[in-house]
Amino acid sequence: xTAPLLEVEGLRTHFLTRAGVAKAxxxxxxxxxxxxxxxxxxxxxxxxxxxxxxLIGLVDPPGRIVGGSIRFAGQELVGLPAExxxxxxxxxxxxxxxxxxxxxxxxxxxxxxxxxxxxxxxxVSDRAAxxxxxxxxxxxxxxxxxxxxxxxxxxxxGGMRQRVAIAMxxxxxxxxxxxDEPTTALDVSIQAQILHEMKALAAESGTALIWISHDLATxxxxxxxxxxxxxxxxxxxxxxxxxxxxxxxxxxRGLLDSLPAMTEPGRRLRQIPGTAPSLLALPPGCPFxxxxxxxxxxxxxxxPRVDHAERRALCHHPLEAAA
Amino acid sequence: xxxxxxxxxxxxxxxxxxxxxxxxxxxFGARVETRPVRAVTDVSFAxxxxxxxxxxxxxxxxxxxxGRMVAGILPPSAGDLRIDxxxxxxxxxxxxxxxxxxxQDPFASLNPRRRIGATISEGxxxxxxxxxxxxxxxxxxxxxxxxxxxxxxxxxxxxxxGGQRQRVAIARxxxxxxxILVCDEPVASLDVSIQAQILNLFLDLxxxxxxxxxxxxxxxSVVRHVSHRVAIMYLGRIVEIGPAAQVYAAPRHPYTQxxxxxxxxxxxxxxxxxxxxxxxxxxxxxSPPSGCAFxxxxxxxxxxxxxxxxxxxxxxxxxxxxxxHA
Numbered sequence: 001x002t003a004p005l006l007e008v009e010g011l012r013t014h015f016l017t018r019a020g021v022a023k024a025x026x027x028x029x030x031x032x033x034x035x036x037x038x039x040x041x042x043x044x045x046x047x048x049x050x051x052x053x054x055l056i057g058l059v060d061p062p063g064r065i066v067g068g069s070i071r072f073a074g075q076e077l078v079g080l081p082a083e084x085x086x087x088x089x090x091x092x093x094x095x096x097x098x099x100x101x102x103x104x105x106x107x108x109x110x111x112x113x114x115x116x117x118x119x120x121x122x123x124v125s126d127r128a129a130x131x132x133x134x135x136x137x138x139x140x141x142x143x144x145x146x147x148x149x150x151x152x153x154x155x156x157x158g159g160m161r162q163r164v165a166i167a168m169x170x171x172x173x174x175x176x177x178x179x180d181e182p183t184t185a186l187d188v189s190i191q192a193q194i195l196h197e198m199k200a201l202a203a204e205s206g207t208a209l210i211w212i213s214h215d216l217a218t219x220x221x222x223x224x225x226x227x228x229x230x231x232x233x234x235x236x237x238x239x240x241x242x243x244x245x246x247x248x249x250x251x252x253r254g255l256l257d258s259l260p261a262m263t264e265p266g267r268r269l270r271q272i273p274g275t276a277p278s279l280l281a282l283p284p285g286c287p288f289x290x291x292x293x294x295x296x297x298x299x300x301x302x303x304p305r306v307d308h309a310e311r312r313a314l315c316h317h318p319l320e321a322a323a
Numbered sequence: 324x325x326x327x328x329x330x331x332x333x334x335x336x337x338x339x340x341x342x343x344x345x346x347x348x349x350x351f352g353a354r355v356e357t358r359p360v361r362a363v364t365d366v367s368f369a370x371x372x373x374x375x376x377x378x379x380x381x382x383x384x385x386x387x388x389x390g391r392m393v394a395g396i397l398p399p400s401a402g403d404l405r406i407d408x409x410x411x412x413x414x415x416x417x418x419x420x421x422x423x424x425x426x427q428d429p430f431a432s433l434n435p436r437r438r439i440g441a442t443i444s445e446g447x448x449x450x451x452x453x454x455x456x457x458x459x460x461x462x463x464x465x466x467x468x469x470x471x472x473x474x475x476x477x478x479x480x481x482x483x484x485g486g487q488r489q490r491v492a493i494a495r496x497x498x499x500x501x502x503i504l505v506c507d508e509p510v511a512s513l514d515v516s517i518q519a520q521i522l523n524l525f526l527d528l529x530x531x532x533x534x535x536x537x538x539x540x541x542x543x544s545v546v547r548h549v550s551h552r553v554a555i556m557y558l559g560r561i562v563e564i565g566p567a568a569q570v571y572a573a574p575r576h577p578y579t580q581x582x583x584x585x586x587x588x589x590x591x592x593x594x595x596x597x598x599x600x601x602x603x604x605x606x607x608x609x610s611p612p613s614g615c616a617f618x619x620x621x622x623x624x625x626x627x628x629x630x631x632x633x634x635x636x637x638x639x640x641x642x643x644x645x646x647x648h649a
Contacts, residue, residue, distance in 0.1 A: 043514035157604055187381035188541065192585035192600035214515060221587035221598055244589065258519035260548035261589055265567065268526055269548075271519040275484055 003074070005175055005208050006032040006055070011068035011078075013047075013054045015279075022279040024050040024063065026232035034175065037202055037209045039219030039240060041255075042229035045276055048212045051229070052178045055210070056095050057085040073175065091121045094169035098181040100161040104153040110137075110164055111149030117171050136167040141197055159190035166194070170201065177202075180212045195222055216255065220244055228252050231277055231287035238311030246320070248306060248313035251288045286316065294319075326369035327535050328393065328503060333402035335363040335388050360608050362388040364559040365402070367635075370503070375529065375536040377550030377567060379543060379582070383605055385559040387507055390539045394424040394505040406503065420450055423496035427508035429488030433480040439491045440476030446499045465494040470524060486517035490524065497528060504529075505537045510545060522549065543586050547571055555579045558608060558616040561635060565642030575638060575649040577621045615647070623648045 013025040025047040032038055042048040053059050055070055057077065070077040072093065077085070089095075097103045105113055114133035118124045124132070130149060137145035140163040153161055162182060169177050179198075183191040199222055202209050213219050219226055220240050228236040228249065236249040247253045256262055257270035274291040277283060283290055289299035294317040303314045336359040341349065349355045363385040370376045380386045391397040393404060395417035404411045406421055426432040434442060443465055444458040453461050463473035469490040480488055489509060496504060509525070510518040526549065529536060540546045546553055547567055554564040555576065563576040574580045581601035588598070603620040606612050614632050618624040627647050635645040 043516060159604060187605070188543070188582060189381060189585045189601040190604070192587070192598050193602075195587065195598070196600050216515075217587045217589045220589055255515055256589075258515050259544065259589065260519075260522065261544045263548070265548050265550075266526070268523045269519040271523055272516040273520075275486065275517065276514075 002034060004031045005034045005036075005073060007069075007071040008055070009069045009071075011051070011054060011070060012066050013050050013059055013063055014066045015063045017062055017280075020280045023232050023282065024279060025054060027068070028229075028232075028234055029068075030227055030234065030237060032176070032208055032210065035202070035206045035208055036225065037199075037211060037223045039223030039226040040210055040212045040229065041214065041216060041219055041226055043214060043255075043276060045231075045279065046229040047232040048214075048229050049180050052095070052180050052210060052212050056089055056093055056178055057082075058089075058095075087121070090117060090174075091172045092174050093176045093178065094172070094174040096162075096165050096169050096177060096179040096182045098184055100158070100165040101153070103165050104161065106153055109150050109152055110156075114149070114168055114171060117168050121172055132171065133167070136171055137164065139201065140164075140167045140170070141193065142167070159186055159193065162186060162190075162194060163197075166198070166201075170205065170207070173205065174207060176208045176210070178210045178212070181214070182211075183218065184213070184215075191218070198222065216244065216259065217261075228255070231282060232279060233287070233314060235288065235315070236311070236313040238309075242309070242311060248308060248311060248318040249288075249315050250292050250294050250317070250319060252313075253319060254291075286314070325372055327372045327407060328370040328537070329405045329408075330369070330393065331367045331403050333363055333366045333389065333392055333399045333404060334361070335385075335392060335397065336361050336400045358609055361559050361611070362608065363392070363399075366556075366559075366561055367402075368554060368561065368564060370535055370537060373533055373535055374551045375538050375549055377546035377553040378537060378539045378556065379541065379546050379553060380556035381541060381582075381605060383558075383608060384556040385608075386539050386541075386556050389556070390424075390505050390507045390537060393537050394422055395419065396424065420446075420499050421501055422503045422505060423499050423501040424505045424507065425489070425492050425496050425509045427511050429485060429492050429512075430480075432492055433488060433495075435480050438477050438479060439483075442480075442491065443476075443495045443498050446495070450499070452500060461498070465498050466491075468497075468528070469494045470520075484517075486513055486521060489513065489521050493521075493524065493528070497532065501534070503535045503537070505539070507539045508541070509538075511540065511542065518545075525549065543571075543583065555582065558606060558611055560616070560645065561643075562617065562645045563642065564635070565638075565640065569640050569642055575642060575644040576617075576646050577623055577648075578617045581620075615645075 009029050011025055011028040015022040015024055028051055040048045054065055065078055111130055111133055115126060115129035118129045133149055134146040142148060142163055183194050211222055223240050226240045226243050227234045230251050236252045254272040258272060263269050272291050277287055285300040286303045289295040298316045303316050306313045306315055306318045338359045339357055345355045366389060378386045392399050395411045398412055398415045411419055440462040443462050447453045448455055462476045466473045466476060471490055510521050538549050550567045553567045553570050554561045557578050563570060563579045574583055584599040585601055601620055612619050614630050615628040618628040633645045633647045635643045637643050
């Protein structure tokens with residue numbers, strides 16, 4: 001077993017708002033191996049994006065990392081001076097966001113932006129930078145890359161723009177890429193192309209990938225392991241196939257059962273009742289208890305960790321693990 | 324079962340607005356080139372009484388424009404839309420309340436300054452379906468039917484979550500006692516667990532009220548779940564239409580096949596999830612390709628496809644496909 005690339009231990013990111021403290025991420029722990037693809041799944045407000053932003057040091061006030069540790073290749077990132085974080089960000093850890101329109105600078109050509117990203121970390125001549133940028137654009141499937149370096153972001157389609165953002169993330173050969181819902185805004189045929197290429201690129205370059213998504217099917221197509229988040233906590237984790245085949249946590253089960261593909265057409269879906277709790281006023285004990293069909297009096301106490309082979313869940317009444 | 328909605332040769336163009344300079348040039352007799360966008364071209368279909376027709380396609384294919392024409396919100400540039408033989412629009416105005424719409428974004432479709440009780444009762448009062456004095460009981464009844472506490476009638480939209488707002492939007496549409504409901508991406512902005520709740524509500528009410536529906540979505544599995552028949556659109560035209568079970572099990576048009584293959588499917592029996600992308604990108608509706616619009620991306624394209632556009636032709640099993648090689 002090689003040393004893990006990333007070790008997150010008890011990460012807590014809170015937002016101090018006028019209405020109270022929103023515990024967006026509250027005690028998240030996981031380990032990522034080099035080259036591994038990890039899917040981070042949850043619904044809105046589950047803390048999946050804030051977890052991603054915390055890792056790369058992009059949590060803005062009123063948000064703050066209030067506890068825990070993030071060790072990247074042995075180096076502690078929590079409390080790292082801004083300058084050192086900046087040297088790491090974009091070089092060894094890169095991020096791809098949901099909306100490439102918001103990521104790319106609309107008034108600079110793609111070539112200029114990519115050169116800036118390279119020159120921020122290395123002394124590279126403009127010519128060498130253009131060459132590397134063109135190579136990278138070709139690798140993410142942009143035809144006629146050298147000519148397109150002179151184009152502005154608005155001259156690309158949505159799918160092509162996301163490819164440019166991915167090429168920029170790959171530019172410095174990072175060890176870890178955090179992708180936050182990178183295909184959510186794209187059409188299905190374009191999403192499939194990007195997933196296909198992402199999988200190949202990660203395997204080729206040995207880059208570890210954290211893929212944040214609300215879509216279980218997308219994650220199952222891409223990731224090796226999956227973390228399921230609910231109300232700021234990881235409620236279940238394990239190898240993708242095993243977790244989806246026989247989830248331990250009732251929330252994961254409920255999420256799967258909510259998918260139309262899991263029910264015969266025209267029949268009522270097995271829905272999860274209620275809505276996610278407010279992060280400002282979480283119920284005591286298990287945050288899923290008010291919506292859970294298995295909940296009882298015990299669930300008002302913090303749920304224990306259940307270990308089953310390579311899988312883990314936080315639950316008083318885990319489901320049978322068949323697989 | 325008889326057809327309740329008949330759409331024949333519906334076409335919708337959008338003419339670009341001329342810039343000031345172009346308008347001045349045109350006034351002086353210069354030839355100003357304008358290229359209208361053909362959002363929907365020559366689309367014909369029928370929806371049977373009590374049936375849900377699913378309308379699938381990627382962004383820009385014209386599915387929302389078609390939905391807005393069926394809903395009577397947007398007059399067609401050409402073609403004709405009828406309910407039970409009666410035209411839906413006269414002189415560019417909707418003439419019936421038998422069709423109502425549920426939109427994608429419940430944040431934008433509800434008036435933020437109006438209490439939801441007033442939002443739900445406004446249409447029925449204006450159209451004399453109920454008297455003003457009956458409104459409170461009427462609103463309470465509809466809120467209960469969409470799974471909300473009748474006491475929330477005095478609240479404003481911002482006091483609700485996305486899923487609850489979509490329930491209000493459904494109540495508002497159904498309070499008009501429509502026969503036909505157009506749903507334009509009604510669950511696209513909702514979380515998976517909330518999406519399931521709204522789809523269940525839709526299925527329950529559809530059955531209880533015997534609704535006929537046009538259900539528009541980009542999500543193939545959602546459309547499969549709620550639809551009896553489906554129509555697949557590409558660049559403003561229907562390329563395949565037929566019973567949902569049949570189209571999904573044995574798609575005939577290469578675009579339908581590609582679309583179904585490009586969705587990652589949760590297959591719990593297999594280790595590796597299979598999906599296969601379609602090559603290339605959607606062409607611009609400003610300059611659609613010659614012949615069959617799908618030919619630049621199609622693995623089966625031949626010279627015939629580049630030269631001649633295939634008509635939507637019937638195939639066995641009530642399916643119609645627009646492809647030279649289907």
